[in-house]
């Protein structure tokens with residue numbers, strides 16, 4: 163199922179509404195995305211979005227992938243996080259993997275037979291990614307990994323992890339299978355948002371990994387693996403934020419057309435119209451920044467990285483504001499589980515923390531601007 167063209171987009175929107183959106187509050191209550199739903203996403207080609215056709219993927223271009231993320235973000239932040247981390251690993255293998263690594267891992271990632279997760283954060287390190295505490299030492303023709311990763315989205319269900327650690331003073335990325343005897347998984351529950359994202363803590367204890375599971379090189383691992391991952395993750399989350407904001411707008415339009423106070427529909431109060439006008443205008447601005455990023459990425463323009471950073475920064479901040487306004491417009495209903503707004507509100511807060519927090523984006527944008 164390709165996202166190109168309005169017709170296909172409508173199909174995809176309807177598919178995601180039926181499989182994900184309709185049940186997303188329940189996913190949050192259960193703190194899991196059912197396997198049957200993940201299988202349907204895989205069947206629709208969504209999990210293979212970043213994998214070339216030769217390996218069984220759907221190979222969406224930047225615009226199609228962005229639109230898919232927008233539609234998934236419209237339906238559920240947790241499912242967007244599944245798509246994001248899975249695509250992060252797949253696209254990093256596409257970009258930096260050897261021919262044999264691609265043959266080995268891309269087909270199962272494309273079909274959804276294997277799910278993947280990205281593990282950088284630790285209890286003491288998040289934004290300051292170069293200072294990861296996980297230690298990797300070389301031993302013969304293997305790497306031996308020791309450390310604990312925290313807040314790993316989909317860590318409870320992933321078959322493959324892209325683990326980031328420090329090897330002789332250099333940050334590198336290794337693919338480690340979940341069934342490696344040196345790796346253990348402890349679920350994390352009751353987060354503020356992304357409640358169905360099945361987060362986990364991953365402990366690596368004398369975990370032996372074959373040398374051919376190194377992604378990219380030892381010398382340039384940080385720029386290659388971490389740089390690639392964050393850039394891709396920001397693009398996905400930026401578009402997902404547009405979807406989340408649009409979901410809040412659509413719900414608010416419906417609600418204010420039917421709810422009356424003081425003898426008038428909410429939509430007829432000018433203060434409400436002001437709120438709607440700002441929500442719609444700022445969300446369109448976020449969408450245009452995402453489209454600018456997609457256009458630059460599609461053209462192979464180096465400016466694509468900064469355009470993506472700005473899109474993520476603006477779209478995440480906008481999602482937070484729009485979700486808060488949507489809860490406000492729904493009054494007590496907005497605070498209940500009968501509507502999706504409380505879920506969007508919680509998820510929107512997470513968007514400004516993950517894949518580079520708002521402050522990290524501000525620093526990058528300012529540094530880039532001074533560097534001219």
Ligand SMILES: Cc1cc2nc3c(=O)[nH]c(=O)nc-3n(C[C@H](O)[C@H](O)[C@H](O)COP(=O)(O)OP(=O)(O)OC[C@H]3O[C@@H](n4cnc5c(N)ncnc54)[C@H](O)[C@@H]3O)c2cc1C
Pocket residue numbers: 247279280281282283286287288289290312313314315316353355356359361512515516517518519520521522
């Ligand atoms: C729901 C959820 C899912 C996640 N999934 C994953 C995952 O799949 N994989 C993974 O590796 N990680 C994941 N994370 C972790 C996430 O990437 C980190 O939380 C994020 O990078 C921020 O790191 P931190 O929490 O350690 O905050 P810190 O880095 O400690 O920062 C704390 C605060 O200080 C601010 N700050 C830091 N440095 C500066 C500075 N120089 N100037 C100004 N402000 C600054 C930050 O913006 C932040 O607001 C997830 C987190 C959440 C909440």
